[in-house]
Amino acid sequence: MIVDLHIHTTASDGSWTPAELIEQVRLAGIGLFAVTDHDSVGSLAATARLAREAGLSFIPGVEICSTVRDRNFHILGYGIDHQSKPLEGLLRHNTELMEQADEDSIHKLIAQGLPINYAEYHDYRHNPARGGWKSLSYLTDKGLCADVKEFFSKLFTAERGIVFPTFPSPQAVIATIHAAGGKAVLAHPGSDFHGTMLEETLDSFAEEAIDGVECFHPSQDDATSLRALRWCERHGLLITGGSDCHGVFVPERRLGRPVLHMERLKLESLLV
Template sequence: MENREGIMKVDLHIHTTASDGSWTPSRLIDEVGKAGIGLFAVTDHDTTQNIAETGRLAAAAGLAFLPGVEVSSTLGNQSFHILGYGIDPDNEELRRLIAWNTQLLAEADHNSIRKLIADGFAIDYGEYAAYQHDPARGGWKSLSFLIDKGFCRDVNDFFSRLFTAERGIRFPDFPPPAKAIQAIRSAGGSPVLAHPGSSFHGTSLDETLDFFGKEDIAGVECFHPSHDAATTRRVIAWCQRNGLSITGGSDCHGDFVSKRRLGRPSIHLEQVRLEELSALGV
């Protein structure tokens, strides 16, 4: 699908109900079509569950689709996400790693509730354990439970008041970036550092790029909602100097994160560079 100038719009960072997005594959295909996007990727957190269905629906709709994943990793006390493009979702090394990460995330969910109880919150752990999270809401179990029980308003309130280092609640210690990169390579994919300029990492952009410049990454996500224009230019220039791929996407989570809108920032095919795109004929 092309815009009136004949240039294809792309979005290479999208989440579905397989992780913390609120759109099913069929809803995503509808929304991609409405947004005029011709090439897109599903990059769910530590799961490839919806790749096959999305690929079938994309082919039927005449859309170019790139299978992907977003793998969680930890360096020191900081979390980094590694996008994997063009992966084989059945690769055993990748499947083992993301299954481990999924287990760690589930344990962090449970532990956060236990710590809130120890901190004086009137939460019944048995009620939480029996609670069923609806994936169509987006997010995850502990968040939905705490919203429904009136302990927080939304995801922003959750991270500002409840899921905090002051309460001793933090993300798990995932495997290091090198292991995530190796698993993506093993699955035949290109490992790309996600949103390096995001405050999520808690480190400076220069420090992040300096570290990952020594790792076996294929590229960097230069276009992202958390990047201002200056950051985008800096990261593109860094990729060009180092001969690395340039990617970007909305990091859309469906209706779950209202500020992350499909196709924003607006990215066109001529702005990205990724080896896997040639195989799609775009």
């Protein structure tokens, strides 16, 4: 069975609706998948229903932002009750932080002389089918960046005084996932924005009672994945992986890539 446990929909910054995603999952030959939208569970109910109808195995998930010493870490929650009140409150809090960060970034860019208008931005309507988010789509349509890479390299930068907000701690995020009946998994620990100290990062999250690690991700090379895999085996933790597919929004991340089969992962406690 092919497995992909990291996929985004229009509930966050992906370009596919639940129905479109189900069709793509079926075409890709994936038998077990998870939706893990950024700080949102908005697609889980519809995806679960459609997956049952299509005979596909589905794990409800979410990808939650947390902050450690000014660095942004993503924590995946699997097998969650998406109606959990503590989870709902945490996701609302993170969403409001990011919406405010987008608002603040537009004001700062205006103050720096960029040819944009706040009233125009306020009235602008982002089309979820594009993927991404409002400020990215607006600034792209204004010709100020070509894509998400230029957005983060030219506009949403520390040099311009624009940074991510301070999200809740990993301890708070993990506790909330556990309270929702889920398992907490550190996402893509080998990503560039986490720094280069992989084992140090993993050891610090082990102290926070993480349940597993996303050992396989398109941003990680084989050597990094192997290091993470061996670390999980030593600690007896869950081993997950996924494409981090966003539909057409991030075209280089293709559904079902890397190709993962059940025997490469350790998912027993997620499948009970």
